[in-house]
Amino acid sequence: MLKIHGVLETAVYVNDMQRAHVFYNDVLGLERMFEGDRLFAYNAGPGSVLLVFLRGGATEDLDTPGGMIPGHNSVGPAHFALRIEADTYERWKLHIAARNIAILSEVKWPAGGQSVYFNDPDGNVVELATPGNWPNDPVTTG
Amino acid sequence: MLKIHGVLETAVYVNDMQRAHVFYNDVLGLERMFEGDRLFAYNAGPGSVLLVFLRGGATEDLDTPGGMIPGHNSVGPAHFALRIEADTYERWKLHIAARNIAILSEVKWPAGGQSVYFNDPDGNVVELATPGNWPNDPVTTG
Numbered sequence: 001m002l003k004i005h006g007v008l009e010t011a012v013y014v015n016d017m018q019r020a021h022v023f024y025n026d027v028l029g030l031e032r033m034f035e036g037d038r039l040f041a042y043n044a045g046p047g048s049v050l051l052v053f054l055r056g057g058a059t060e061d062l063d064t065p066g067g068m069i070p071g072h073n074s075v076g077p078a079h080f081a082l083r084i085e086a087d088t089y090e091r092w093k094l095h096i097a098a099r100n101i102a103i104l105s106e107v108k109w110p111a112g113g114q115s116v117y118f119n120d121p122d123g124n125v126v127e128l129a130t131p132g133n134w135p136n137d138p139v140t141t142g
Numbered sequence: 143m144l145k146i147h148g149v150l151e152t153a154v155y156v157n158d159m160q161r162a163h164v165f166y167n168d169v170l171g172l173e174r175m176f177e178g179d180r181l182f183a184y185n186a187g188p189g190s191v192l193l194v195f196l197r198g199g200a201t202e203d204l205d206t207p208g209g210m211i212p213g214h215n216s217v218g219p220a221h222f223a224l225r226i227e228a229d230t231y232e233r234w235k236l237h238i239a240a241r242n243i244a245i246l247s248e249v250k251w252p253a254g255g256q257s258v259y260f261n262d263p264d265g266n267v268v269e270l271a272t273p274g275n276w277p278n279d280p281v282t283t284g
Contacts, residue, residue, distance in 0.1 A: 006187035
């Protein structure tokens with residue numbers, strides 16, 4: 001049976017790669033697995049990769065020894081969400097605030113999770129979400 | 143310790159929600175967990191959600207009973223990758239081709255994985271990738 005087993009790569013587009021690295025590595029604590037001119041790749045958990053692309057830097061198709069990687073690009077403050085454990089939610093908020101990053105809002109979800117939203121340096125809308133947001137990521141009772 | 147436990151939500155922006163649904167539900171086989179005017183949410187695996195937003199439909203902040211959800215948007219053919227099992231790669235290719243979706247390219251990765259690329263109906267660059275693309279998603283030997 002043909003089945004999708006998760007999102008492997010999520011892309012975010014930025015105007016300044018080093019500034020983005022401070023945010024994604026230093027503030028969010030994501031390990032950089034690959035560093036190129038137009039692309040940094042971060043380990044966001046097992047089988048979960050956050051790709052940070054230079055805006056306009058990956059528009060052209062790219063020939064590689066293994067085959068051609070099609071070009072892509074995006075403009076605008078896009079959105080993605082990262083999973084965090086419920087018992088780290090308040091500490092994450094303190095950590096974000098201590099880095100002088102403005103918290104845009106918080107949401108409590110009907111299924112029991114909660115989210116905090118803030119911008120990356122390029123205005124992308126980052127969400128940290130605890131379990132209990134979607135049916136396939138329920139609150140775990142321990 | 144503050145730690146990210148994966149990407150929970152990956153957003154893709156489209157101009158026609160029903161046309162996108164045919165692609166994401168019918169062709170890729172993703173179950174729709176939520177259906178709204180400006181947002182469909184698909185189960186992409188445990189703790190992995192693909193959000194399909196109407197372009198320009200989520201630009202404004204949205205007040206909900208649990209709190210405000212900040213607005214966001216994106217224009218352009220963005221990129222994301224979905225995980226598939228290695229032994230389904232060839233069948234996925236046949237499945238895609240049988241739906242008259244043009245395959246843009248294929249790539250063999252140094253770590254042993256391979257990827258096939260094609261567009262969604264709005265030109266977003268979709269990749270189906272087997273394990274062996276990134277260090278945190280290695281080829282499994284069974």
